[in-house]
Amino acid sequence: MRTAYRRLVLGVLGGSLLVTLLGCSADGPTESAEEAPAVESATKARERVQAYLDAVAAKDVAAGRSQFCAVMHPAFDAVATGPSGDFADHFEVSQAQITEVGPGPRGEEVSATVSVTAGADELVRPLLFTVTRDGADWCIASETSGSTESASAGTPEPTETP
Numbered sequence: 355m356r357t358a359y360r361r362l363v364l365g366v367l368g369g370s371l372l373v374t375l376l377g378c379s380a381d382g383p384t385e386s387a388e389e390a391p392a393v394e395s396a397t398k399a400r401e402r403v404q405a406y407l408d409a410v411a412a413k414d415v416a417a418g419r420s421q422f423c424a425v426m427h428p429a430f431d432a433v434a435t436g437p438s439g440d441f442a443d444h445f446e447v448s449q450a451q452i453t454e455v456g457p458g459p460r461g462e463e464v465s466a467t468v469s470v471t472a473g474a475d476e477l478v479r480p481l482l483f484t485v486t487r488d489g490a491d492w493c494i495a496s497e498t499s500g501s502t503e504s505a506s507a508g509t510p511e512p513t514e515t516p
Contacts, residue, residue, distance in 0.1 A: 392457070395457075395461075395462050395485075395487070395492075396455045396456075396462055398462075398485065398487075398492035399455055399461070399462030399463075399464050399483075399485035399492065400452060400455050400464060401492075402421050402464075402483075402485050402492055402493060402494055403421075403452060403464040403466060403483045403485065403494065404452060405417070405421050406418055406421040406422075406483070406494060407447075407450035407452070407466060407468065408450075409421065410440045410441065410447050410450065410468070411447040411450055413441060415434055415435060415441050418430075418434065418440065418441060419431070419434070421493065421494050422493055422494045422495075423486065423488050423493035423494065423495050424488070424493075426493075426494070426495065426496070440497075444472050444473070445470050445471070445472055446470065446471045446472070447468055447469065447470055448469045448470070448471055448476070449467075449468070449469040450466060450467070450468045450469070451466060451467055451468075452464060452465070452466045453465045453466060453467055458484060460484050460486060460495065460496075461484050461485050461486030461487070461495060462484070462485045462486070463482060463483070463484055463485075464482070464483040464484075464485060465480065465481070465482055465483075466480070466481045466482075466483065467479065467480055467481070468481060479499065480499065480500055481497060481498070481499065481500070482497070482498050482499070482500045483496065483497050484496045
């Protein structure tokens with residue numbers, strides 16, 4: 355009966371379910387219903403921030419802007435390429451690394467460190483991104499100086515970029 359039910363479900367819902375049904379094993383570890391959304395949100399948050407960090411390193415303003423929530427685009431446009439913005443011409447990103455991802459009060463919090471050079475000076479700058487769901491998609495809702503530890507204490511200092 356179980357095999358007949360699987361065939362019926364596959365026939366009705368289509369082949370995309372095939373991987374899900376055949377990939378399930380009673381012997382292997384599976385995520386609980388509560389863990390699945392948390393894993394997805396952490397993964398999506400990491401992907402969005404990594405794409406943003408890659409855009410900053412490549413000086414691709416359009417790609418960086420696309421990682422932010424639409425409501426943040428005007429602020430991004432106002433400061434991203436300004437003298438203190440992430441895409442300022444005199445900054446070069448030599449290294450960018452995500453250091454931590456975890457839940458926060460307004461979405462997933464992603465901590466990163468960015469090594470920035472301006473002329474002969476190099477600065478390692480901690481950043482904290484808040485990533486949230488906007489409809490069916492994920493986007494960066496904010497970027498501040500600091501890390502999840504400073505955000506938990508309520509002391510992050512905003513940067514010039516949204």
